[in-house]
Amino acid sequence: MLRIPCPWCGPRDEPEFRWGGEVPVLRPGPPEAVCAAAWAEYLFMRENPKGWVRERWVHACGCRQWFVVIRNTVTHEIRATAPLGEPLPEIGP
Amino acid sequence: MLERRTPLESMPEGLMPDGLHLAAVRDRGLLLLQSASSPAMQQALERELGLPLPAAQQVTALGEYALLWLAPGQWLLDLPAKMTASIETALGGRLEATLAAVTDLSDALISLELGGALAPEILMSGCSVDLRPHAFPPGCLARTALAAVPAILWNPGAPERIRCLIECAFADHMLSWLRSATRR
Numbered sequence: 001m002l003r004i005p006c007p008w009c010g011p012r013d014e015p016e017f018r019w020g021g022e023v024p025v026l027r028p029g030p031p032e033a034v035c036a037a038a039w040a041e042y043l044f045m046r047e048n049p050k051g052w053v054r055e056r057w058v059h060a061c062g063c064r065q066w067f068v069v070i071r072n073t074v075t076h077e078i079r080a081t082a083p084l085g086e087p088l089p090e091i092g093p
Numbered sequence: 094m095l096e097r098r099t100p101l102e103s104m105p106e107g108l109m110p111d112g113l114h115l116a117a118v119r120d121r122g123l124l125l126l127q128s129a130s131s132p133a134m135q136q137a138l139e140r141e142l143g144l145p146l147p148a149a150q151q152v153t154a155l156g157e158y159a160l161l162w163l164a165p166g167q168w169l170l171d172l173p174a175k176m177t178a179s180i181e182t183a184l185g186g187r188l189e190a191t192l193a194a195v196t197d198l199s200d201a202l203i204s205l206e207l208g209g210a211l212a213p214e215i216l217m218s219g220c221s222v223d224l225r226p227h228a229f230p231p232g233c234l235a236r237t238a239l240a241a242v243p244a245i246l247w248n249p250g251a252p253e254r255i256r257c258l259i260e261c262a263f264a265d266h267m268l269s270w271l272r273s274a275t276r277r
Contacts, residue, residue, distance in 0.1 A: 008149055008165060009236055013221040016238045061238035063164035083165075 004069065005081050009062045020056030022046050023068055050074055052091040056084075100264035101203055109275050111211050118204035118256065122177030124170040126184070128193040131166065137187035141180070144170075152234050152247050161234055161247060169245070169258075174199065202245075203264050205257045207271070212255050215274050216246065224255060240270040 002014040028034045028042055047053070053073055058066045068088055070079040082088045101117035109115055128134035131146060138144045138160070147153040147162045154160070159171040172180060177199055185195045207216060213224040219240040223229065231250035239246065245258040259267055 010150070012237060015241075059236075061243040062236040063167075065164055 002071075002076055002078070004057060004078065006059045006062060006065075007067050007081050007083050008065055009059060012059065012062060016059060016061040017057045018060045020058055020066060022048075022053060022055050024054075052079070054088070054091060057081075099203055100261055101205075101268075109272075111275070112209045113211055113215065113275060114206075114208035115271060116206050116208075118206050120174045121204060122172050122174045122180075122197070122199040123202055123204075123258075124172065124177065124181055124184070125163075125196040125198045126168045126170060126193070127196075128166055128188065128191065130191055130193075133188065133191040134168070134193060137184055137193075141183050141187060147232075147234075150234050152232050152249075154232070154250065159247075159249065161245065163236065163245070169198070171204075201261055202258045203261050205259070205267065205271075206249075206254055207257065208251075208254045210253055212253060215271070216255060216257070218274050218277065219270065220244070220246075222246065226253075229255075240267060240274075242266065 003011050004014060004017050005011045025042065025046070028038050051072060051074060052070060054068060054070055056066055057069050058064065065083070067081055067083050069081045070088060070091060071077070072079070080088050099117065099119075126134060135146045138146065142155065142158055144155050144158055144160050145153050146168065147160055149162055152159055152161050157173050161169040161171060163169050170180070177197060181195050181197055188195065213226070213229070216239065217224050220237045222235045222237050224246065229235070229248055231248045234245065234247040236243070236245050238244065239257065239259070242259055242263045247256050248254070249256050
């Protein structure tokens with residue numbers, strides 16, 4: 001089980017959180033000008049790397065705030081967390 | 094006016110095994126305070142009640158009032174039930190010009206108090222927060238999942254007491270979980 005450090009509540013067990021997917025995934029626009037391929041890219045395509053990934057989590061059973069986590073998908077190590085919109089360290093090798 | 098009833102009415106009061114004490118905290122009101130601006134909320138609370146805003150994971154208490162931190166921009170005011178309506182109106186009036194909301198949650202949440210030297214151990218069997226006295230001193234608060242339901246745990250300052258706020262609908266679940274956790 002992951003121990004995720006919520007930026008507001010401190011470390012908690014993984015079942016208290018919900019996963020919100022990789023970031024950044026930017027919605028293309030305006031809608032009428034977006035082709036099918038670009039919509040498909042936005043809706044379905046993700047990097048899914050083996051290694052360091054930047055993703056959103058929400059502390060659903062705690063403060064109910066969203067934040068960004070830098071996590072290693074192989075080792076499950078968590079390097080940093082930060083509230084949305086705040087700077088995070090670059091993803092390293 | 095209808096009489097206020099809670100799901101804990103039939104709850105037996107008193108001592109449980111090992112000197113544990115479980116009680117429903119009655120006749121308390123709860124106001125959810127939300128504000129886009131902490132200074133505006135701080136000013137309204139200080140003028141109305143003289144209560145400072147708590148830091149994250151903390152509670153500030155004054156007389157019969159306790160102010161619980163919930164999340165950035167969100168607090169919960171625990172106050173005597175008979176004061177709820179008048180304080181809601183007064184705070185609402187002071188915050189009228191700002192982006193803020195005061196909501197009466199008295200009937201949405203229930204408050205339980207678990208007392209006794211073993212209380213932290215019992216609660217820690219259902220959550221992953223260190224509630225022992227050295228790690229969870231008076232004024233400390235934790236929002237976490239207790240027995241798989243969202244709970245607000247806080248230390249009201251009385252020796253060996255921990256208060257637990259949960260959603261009303263989980264009252265029976267929490268009581269039966271506490272009974273079985275105590276037997277273990």
